Amino acid sequence: MFFKKPKIEIDAREALLQTAARLFAKHGFEAVSTRMLSTEAGVNIAMIAYYFGSKEKLFEAIIDERLPKSREMLIGFFESNLEPWEKLSAIINHYVERIFNDNSFTKLIYRELSLQQRPAHSERILNGILGNWEIMSKIIEEGQDKGIFRKDIDVIMTLNSIFGTISQMVNTPCISAKVLQKVNENEIFDDDIKKRLKSHLNQMVKSHLLINP
Amino acid sequence: MFFKKPKIEIDAREALLQTAARLFAKHGFEAVSTRMLSTEAGVNIAMIAYYFGSKEKLFEAIIDERLPKSREMLIGFFESNLEPWEKLSAIINHYVERIFNDNSFTKLIYRELSLQQRPAHSERILNGILGNWEIMSKIIEEGQDKGIFRKDIDVIMTLNSIFGTISQMVNTPCISAKVLQKVNENEIFDDDIKKRLKSHLNQMVKSHLLINP
């Protein structure tokens, strides 16, 4: 044989992780049965316990795998030599890009925080998010120290608005879809809307933060 | 007998409606069993089927009861003789007041829209919200026509930010609580934070919308 058989199939563990992230985001943790999950992933139901211990620990594995990536991005911009506003703008654009590419994980963690049913999950997620907010806060404070940003703004509430705007698009795209008269909810996540969201967020935060917009 | 025995106890139907709204908001629809619900409401489990037909129809009854109230408030401000900005500001303040008073219903409908598991529910909720957004849009357009509001802003994205900011506080108060170093999540919903949220939203939307802020 000249060519090895290409290994297209991913292993059971990875299949479970990916399928679970997608299904949990779509239907919610409780609504996804272990049977539905294992069938969709194309593996035996016992593989959940074998690789993760339980359905709940599978959820935690998803969180632990994806949360750290967000932090790396933020630190990258934070430590760059961009001006404060450029840093903030770059981060906003990066977040928008990400959720338009794949919003399942964001949907997942926001709903988990909203429910607060599983303290272990919430704790993990909260610690991750807290670190991100601290970095964002520092950037805004940096801009204030440099005399570029207004000092009479509420930093935490401003972050609430930035992430609130984004999560509104992630968690209830059906509203925007209906208002924009799209037939299908997924039509929301196209290049046109992405551009509009970026432009709007930048414009709004800019006029809110900058002393000389 | 001079005095009738005061009827303090609410009937089974009302007890189920109130308890269900609270529990669904806290734990999610799937996580609330009919046994947990009926026990908490202090009625027999069979009362759910007797009064509503099923657990799902009980959910729909909650929606149909509360959604119309939101519309009345909006129309009231819309038809008032306030200036566009005053209308918008009053509505924002009203929404903030409401969620700080009781956020369970808001939490409920946002999670339902996020999940989109039960199309009948989503449809009901969406129609209600769509009407609200249309009224808000008209107010903004009214301000634009009067030359008070900027014309180069994205109306729908602006509404996304307003409601996104509010729903961020409703759905993930734990983030704000952690950032603001509150011990308990519920400490977020106090008068201080309410004032801050109102002030921030007004300030941000004002500088975003008004030509002469």
Added chain:
DNA sequence: AAAAGTTAATCAATCGTTTAATTAATTTAA
């Protein structure tokens, strides 16, 4: 007497998890 409301018990279905048996892959020993 009729209707409305309420009860405890039970229904089949599904839940997450576990078991014991079997196959596949890897390591060890000759």
Added chain:
DNA sequence: TTAAATTAATTAAACGATTGATTAACTTTT
């Protein structure tokens, strides 16, 4: 290099528990 031994991976079947819903008997109200 080969065969045996060991470990890892996977399977179908079953576990007890819980799910939403229903039944028929009973009590209260009209």
